[in-house]
Amino acid sequence: MSRQARLLRREVLPFLFYLVALAVGTLLIDLLLHRLGIAWIGRWLGIPGTLLIVGSFGYSLRKRKRITTGSPTGWLRGHEVLAWLGSLLVLVHAGIHFNAILGWLAVAAMSLNVISGLTGKFLLDRSRRRLDEARERLRAQGLSPDELADRTYWDSMTFDAVRQWRVIHIPITLAFGLLALAHIVAIFLFWGWA
Incomplete structure (x- = not known):
């Protein structure tokens, strides 16, 4: 496999996957809420989304030794997952409303x-x-x-x-x-x- 193909497979495609999954996930959840007639729930998703993002800062606390339990790698993975999920909920919360x-x-x-x-x-x-x-x-x-x-x-x-x-x-x-x-x-x- 060529160097360019490895670069594409290892770094570019996963990077794009995370971004596309965030966009598609946001659109699908928003569509589902609208189809079920419960779009108002989106207004409230900003709260758990924000809490997940705030929770993701545990990694920063672990890195700076304010939290001493758990492995830094585990905290990093938690940071990535919580920040991504929180961002997803905040994006659904934002929806397409420009007010x-x-x-x-x-x-x-x-x-x-x-x-x-x-x-x-x-x-x-x-x-x-x-x-x-x-x-x-x-x-x-x-x-x-x-x-x-x-x-x-x-x-x-x-x-x-x-x-x-x-x-x-x-x-x-x-x-x-x-x-x-x-x-x-x-x-x-x-x-x-x-």
Whole structure:
């Protein structure tokens, strides 16, 4: 299999699958709610969606050792699943109703956050895999640890640079959080709940 075919199969198609599955899932759930005459439920799906997204931040707490139980890998998988499911519910909540600019700004920031997270996931996996493959190939040649470090220097630098994608992901996450919070506060103020 060619290098381009492996790249397509390993990184591009799974990335597109996650995004397409999110879009198709949103449309199917929205269609189902409308067909069953219970589209009003979509209005309430923003609450569990938001709670799932907030729950996904457990990974950040585990990574920073605020939570000490469980494996970081398990927390990362939980982060990915909870954030994806929460985003799905928030997108169904947003529906096709264009009556709240603040809500749509939050949805746009959330969508950018999902794309940023998936991009980081796949880029980080790819650079880690490339570094591991280079190390294994060089170990098989019988290189000493110092020679191995010298020969994989640029791959290690690339991996470290890719790990910095959070510099982009975290501000997008903060923007999404602030816009979502402003949307929630506006709902409480203007819907007359508070």
